[in-house]
Amino acid sequence: MKFPYSETVLEHFRHPRNVGKIEDADGKSMEGSPACGDMVAVYIKVDPGTKTISDIKFESYGCASNIATGSIITELAKGKTLDEAKKITWKQASDALGGLPKIKAHCSVLAIEGLRSAITNYEERHGLVKERVSTTVAIIRNRLKKVMNPITGLDLVRTNLIKDIELKDSKARIVIDLPANHQFAPAIKEEIMEKIEPLWDLKEVAVEFAE
Amino acid sequence: MFEKRIYMDNAASTRLDERVLEAMQPYFFDTYAVATSEFAYTQGIEAREALDEARGRLGKVLNANPEELIFTSGSTESSNMALKGVALALGKKKGKHVIVSKIEDFPVLHSAQSLERQGFQVTYLSVDGEGFINMDELRDSIFDETILVSIQHANQEIGTIQNIHNISSICREKGTLFHTDATHTFGHVPLDTGKTPVDLITVSAHTLHGPKGIGGLYIRKGTPIAKWMDGGFQEFGLRAGLENIPGAVGFARAVELVTERENKRLQAMRDRIIDRILAEIPDTALNGHRQKRLPQNVNISFHYVEGESITLHLDMHGFAVSTGSACFSRSLQGSHVIYGIGGDHERAHGSIRFTLSRYNTMKDADAVVKTLAEIIGELRNISPLGKEKHGKEEKNEISI
Numbered sequence: 001m002k003f004p005y006s007e008t009v010l011e012h013f014r015h016p017r018n019v020g021k022i023e024d025a026d027g028k029s030m031e032g033s034p035a036c037g038d039m040v041a042v043y044i045k046v047d048p049g050t051k052t053i054s055d056i057k058f059e060s061y062g063c064a065s066n067i068a069t070g071s072i073i074t075e076l077a078k079g080k081t082l083d084e085a086k087k088i089t090w091k092q093a094s095d096a097l098g099g100l101p102k103i104k105a106h107c108s109v110l111a112i113e114g115l116r117s118a119i120t121n122y123e124e125r126h127g128l129v130k131e132r133v134s135t136t137v138a139i140i141r142n143r144l145k146k147v148m149n150p151i152t153g154l155d156l157v158r159t160n161l162i163k164d165i166e167l168k169d170s171k172a173r174i175v176i177d178l179p180a181n182h183q184f185a186p187a188i189k190e191e192i193m194e195k196i197e198p199l200w201d202l203k204e205v206a207v208e209f210a211e
Numbered sequence: 212m213f214e215k216r217i218y219m220d221n222a223a224s225t226r227l228d229e230r231v232l233e234a235m236q237p238y239f240f241d242t243y244a245v246a247t248s249e250f251a252y253t254q255g256i257e258a259r260e261a262l263d264e265a266r267g268r269l270g271k272v273l274n275a276n277p278e279e280l281i282f283t284s285g286s287t288e289s290s291n292m293a294l295k296g297v298a299l300a301l302g303k304k305k306g307k308h309v310i311v312s313k314i315e316d317f318p319v320l321h322s323a324q325s326l327e328r329q330g331f332q333v334t335y336l337s338v339d340g341e342g343f344i345n346m347d348e349l350r351d352s353i354f355d356e357t358i359l360v361s362i363q364h365a366n367q368e369i370g371t372i373q374n375i376h377n378i379s380s381i382c383r384e385k386g387t388l389f390h391t392d393a394t395h396t397f398g399h400v401p402l403d404t405g406k407t408p409v410d411l412i413t414v415s416a417h418t419l420h421g422p423k424g425i426g427g428l429y430i431r432k433g434t435p436i437a438k439w440m441d442g443g444f445q446e447f448g449l450r451a452g453l454e455n456i457p458g459a460v461g462f463a464r465a466v467e468l469v470t471e472r473e474n475k476r477l478q479a480m481r482d483r484i485i486d487r488i489l490a491e492i493p494d495t496a497l498n499g500h501r502q503k504r505l506p507q508n509v510n511i512s513f514h515y516v517e518g519e520s521i522t523l524h525l526d527m528h529g530f531a532v533s534t535g536s537a538c539f540s541r542s543l544q545g546s547h548v549i550y551g552i553g554g555d556h557e558r559a560h561g562s563i564r565f566t567l568s569r570y571n572t573m574k575d576a577d578a579v580v581k582t583l584a585e586i587i588g589e590l591r592n593i594s595p596l597g598k599e600k601h602g603k604e605e606k607n608e609i610s611i
Contacts, residue, residue, distance in 0.1 A: 013523065019593050030595060034557040037517065037537040037545065041595040059595035063519035063536070067593065187537075187544060 005064055006098030013064040018074035020057045027122025031114040033194060038062030038107045040070050042114040044077075046122055052081050058114065062107055065100050069108035072096050073115050082119050088112065106148035113146065135199045137165050140172060143195045147188065156188070163210050171204040172196060180209035213529035217575045220531045221418065221507060222367055222395060222566035227461075228420040234464040235422065238457035246454045247445060262456050265463040272398070272466050273412060274405040275429055281446040282459050285426035286394040286415035290318035290361075292428055292439065292450070293390040293411040297359045298326050299437035301388075306356025307331040312344050314551040316367045318413075319392055323361070336362070341500040342371030342552050346381060353385040364393040364412075365400065368535060368548040368564055369499030370508030372400060376407045383408040388434060394418060394426075398469035399477075399506055410434045416458065420569060421465030425458030473569060478506035480567050480576045485509055487580045492587055494597065498549060498562055509565040510535075512549070512558045515597035516590040521563055524586040530579050535562035557596070 003010065022028075022043035032039040039062060045055035056078050058070040072093050077085040090112045094100045100108050122128075133139070141157060149159040156162055156176070164175040174192060178185055189207045196205045218226070238261060246262045248255030267277040283289045294309065311323045313335045323333045334352045336344045344362060353360065360382045365372045375391055382389035390411035393402055397414040404412070412429035416422055430436055430449070442451025481504075488495055494514040513521065518534025525532055535546025537560060545559030554562075565579065591597065 013520070014527070016593060021595075034555070034560060034596075037556070037560050039595055059593055061515065061594045061596050062517050064523050066517075067520060183544065 004101045005068075006100075008096075008098040009064060009068040009100065012068035012071040012097065016058075016060075016067055016071040018057045018071065018078075019059065021059060022055060022057050025118075027118045027120075027125065029114050029117030029121050031117055032062070032110045034061070038066045038110050040066065040110045040114040042070075042073075042111075042118040044118050044122060046082065050081065051083075052079060053077050053085055054079075056115075058111070060111075062110070063104070065104040066107040066110060068097055069093050069100070069111035070114070073111050077115055082122070086116055086119055088115065109146065109148075132200060135167065135172075135201050137167050139199070140165050140167065140174070140196060143199075144174070144192065146195055147191045149184075149188070156192075161188075170202055171206070172199075172202055173206045173208065175208045175210055177210045179211040182209070185209055216529045216531065217571065217579065218531045219565040219567060219571065219575070219579065220533050221568040221571075222564065223533065224417055224423065225420045225568050226570055227422060228465065228468055228569070230468060231421055231461045231464045235457040235461040238460055242456070246456065247443065258454075258456055262454055262459055265456075265459040268463040269414075269427060269459075269466060270429075273414075273429055274403045276432065278447060279404075279432055280427050280429050281450050282455065282462075283426045283428055283450060284424055284452075284455070285417065286316075286392065286413045287318040287426075288440075289413035289415070289426050289428040290316075290390075290392050291322050292436070293413060294319065294322040294326065294359065294361060295439055296436040297388055297390070297411070297434075298329075298331060299439060300435040301358040302331065305358050306354070308334070308354060308356040308358065310334045310336060310349070310352050310357060310360040310362075312336045312338055312362050312551075314338055314342060314366055314368075314548045315361065315363050316392060316394070319361050319363065319390075320547075332356075338371075338551055340553050341503075342366050342369050342548070343500075343503075344373060344378070346374075346377060349378065350381055350385070353382070353387050357385075357387045359388045359390060361390040361392070364391045364396040364402065365505050365508075366499065366548060367395055368546060368562075369510045369552065370395075370504035371499045372396065372503050372505065375402065375409060379407050379409045395505055395508075398466050399474055404429065404431065411436075416462035416465050419462075419465040419469060422458050422461045425455050425462045427462070474506045477567050480571060480573055481506060481509055483573060483576045484565060484580060485511070487577070488583065491580065492584050496558065498552065498554070498558075505566075507567040509567075510562060512554070512562045513587050514557060514561060515594045516587060517560050518563055520590055521561075521583075521586060524590070525579070525582065528582045528586075530582065532579075533564045533566075534560075535564070536560040 025043035026046045027044045030041045041059040043057045044053050047054045056074045060067045060070045145155045145157045147156045149156050161177050163177040166173040192207050242257045244254035244258045246259040249259040270277045270280045327333045379389045388410045392413040394415045398419050410431045415426035440451050496512045498510040518536030522534050535549050537545040549559035
């Protein structure tokens with residue numbers, strides 16, 4: 001009998017490592033939402049001298065691949081410097097888990113984002129980031145790379161679903177190359193809003209469908 | 212880790228009953244001729260008799276004439292035929308408007324969407340928090356152009372049983388045809404076509420410990436419906452294709468094996484699971500109506516946790532159940548039924564459906580609750596949601 005998950009994924013799912021909250025965390029993040037079906041919270045303690053992650057914990061609301069990826073990234077990141085930890089990729093996490101089903105890429109990418117956001121959070125709180133940059137079409141496009149196309153399990157940009165991005169007077173308009181009555185249209189729209197709306201200098205975000 | 216697998220996903224498929232297999236067996240090995248060869252040779256006559264007899268026995272359950280029931284490959288085909296067959300027959304003559312509920316199962320829902328793409332208008336009736344349609348909304352939605360209303364007898368996920376008598380009476384009074392998907396009620400909840408003015412009924416054997424690949428469509432005498440499976444003249448010229456005689460015989464046997472006593476036993480197990488989960492596991496909510504639900508259906512949402520993780524953990528303990536979580540479905544969409552009854556994403560993702568059968572016991576019911584309590588506890592421990600709440604759960608218990 002073959003599960004869609006590898007033995008390693010199932011092992012981490014059953015016995016996730018480093019679960020919980022760090023009350024006095026130096027950096028923390030929460031990625032995802034119940035809308036997209038998964039959430040990951042990441043907490044880090046950072047050694048101020050060496051800038052290494054001395055402790056890391058995670059919490060997960062999600063499926064097996066979400067829980068397993070949360071677990072594996074805590075193992076991969078522990079003891080690494082912030083710069084090293086930032087560079088951990090989804091591919092590395094996936095490889096360490098013996099592979100993940102394609103359709104589940106979305107759920108597992110969240111954990112990687114969670115780790116990076118927790119590091120950014122630490123850097124912001126410790127004056128390690130530069131000035132806030134103004135939103136550009138490129139920044140929006142970059143964020144859309146985190147929105148999954150459920151048909152393929154790959155992101156919207158890579159699967160050529162972004163027909164147009166317009167940015168004028170702090171208003172963004174994103175056109176998706178799908179009919180409005182497509183089965184995934186509402187879910188995709190909701191996720192785009194979640195990713196783009198928080199950009200600090202945007203007043204309005206509109207998601208439209210090509211047909 | 213566990214002694215035996217306990218299957219509680221009987222709305223999806225059921226174990227075949229040995230007595231059904233026994234009834235079917237002669238039609239694989241002895242009487243395997245086609246029924247349409249009745250004028251040519253003896254085996255054909257025997258096949259024809261077996262098919263007619265099965266049709267008669269199944270028709271009887273609905274209080275229908277044998278020629279009002281045609282065999283299909285299952286409920287998907289039956290519902291497709293009901294919607295598309297009526298649309299083909301009446302679309303040009305009467306109008307292009309069809310009414311369904313928002314929480315129909317996919318064969319009806321997607322057939323309606325398919326008609327929409329072909330220029331039909333479809334009204335999707337909303338349902339209340341327990342899954343019931345509103346009779347006034349139905350009445351107000353029927354126009355002269357309305358050719359068909361299709362409302363399920365009971366819901367596939369939350370088990371809510373609609374008042375089919377009232378719904379069909381409204382349709383009759385307003386002069387429109389009425390179809391119901393009775394896949395999950397057939398054998399469990401009576402439906403008498405002599406008393407209830409329903410025109411088309413979808414039924415299937417796979418939910419009743421019968422074989423897969425056989426279903427039926429009741430078509431009241433005189434109902435305009437076009438043939439859309441072309442080929443031979445089988446099934447009164449309405450549905451071409453070689454008759455599945457072992458399937459038909461097995462279907463008839465399967466329905467007869469469901470007893471009132473068994474339905475009561477299923478209901479007792481259902482109630483035990485619902486009562487125990489709601490009482491013993493905090494932050495849970497029943498989906499559907501407490502009483503007006505299928506005797507074999509339990510559907511409960513567990514807050515702060517995601518359904519695929521629950522089902523996978525349950526599987527590791529030997530229990531098979533299903534969930535309305537987006538993660539679980541190939542479409543990555545949360546259950547349209549839970550959204551339909553006004554549930555949010557968390558309610559959909561955390562919903563678990565247990566559907567019971569002849570082969571479940573009260574011991575299984577208790578065992579699943581016990582295991583579930585442990586799993587939910589563990590997953591809530593990992594979850595970033597609801598922490599502030601479930602730290603202080605003892606509070607409202609005893610206040611003397």
